[in-house]
Amino acid sequence: MSPPTRADRYERLEPEAEARWSRFVKMNQELYVTLLGLVVEEVRLDYCRMRMPFKTELNQAAGVVHGGAIAGLLDSVVVPVVGGPLPQGARFSTVDMHVQYLSALIEEDAVAEGWAVKRGRTTVFCESEVLGATSGKLIARSILTYNVSPPR
DSSP states (O other): OOOOOGGGGSOOOOHHHHHHHHTTTTSOTTSHHHHHTOEEEEEETTEEEEEEOOOGGGBOTTSSBOHHHHHHHHHHTTHHHHHTTSOTTOEEEEEEEEEEEOSOOOSSOEEEEEEEEEEOSSEEEEEEEEEETTTOOEEEEEEEEEEEEOOO
16 A cells, blocks of 8 residues: 555546646647646646656756756646636736755656645645655745636
């Protein structure tokens, strides 16, 4: 029997929303998430896990994955978290993001988990973290605030 995961704490999304947000990075072929190579591994109500496969193009000059790529992953992993329970067409965006870099990511995939901490009518507070997929090292963590608007 496998030990419980963080995802096990969260309910499943409605099937249509789960299908839509599982395709999040695939439906945006020309955007930043595609450049980073992000892959959605699991999405639930208020939770998401994504992988950023290692590629040398994401490195900075010292041979470690660039902090901007890691920040992009920390921010992107909460997009399905924020959008999952919202009606299709709702708009939302990051209004605040704090990142702590705790360790270097060197030549390994990054796995991020993101989750909602609190939802308000127009604001969603989230947290996310990135671990080295092989090493299990905590690479970075983030606290994020999103503004939410209903569909037009």
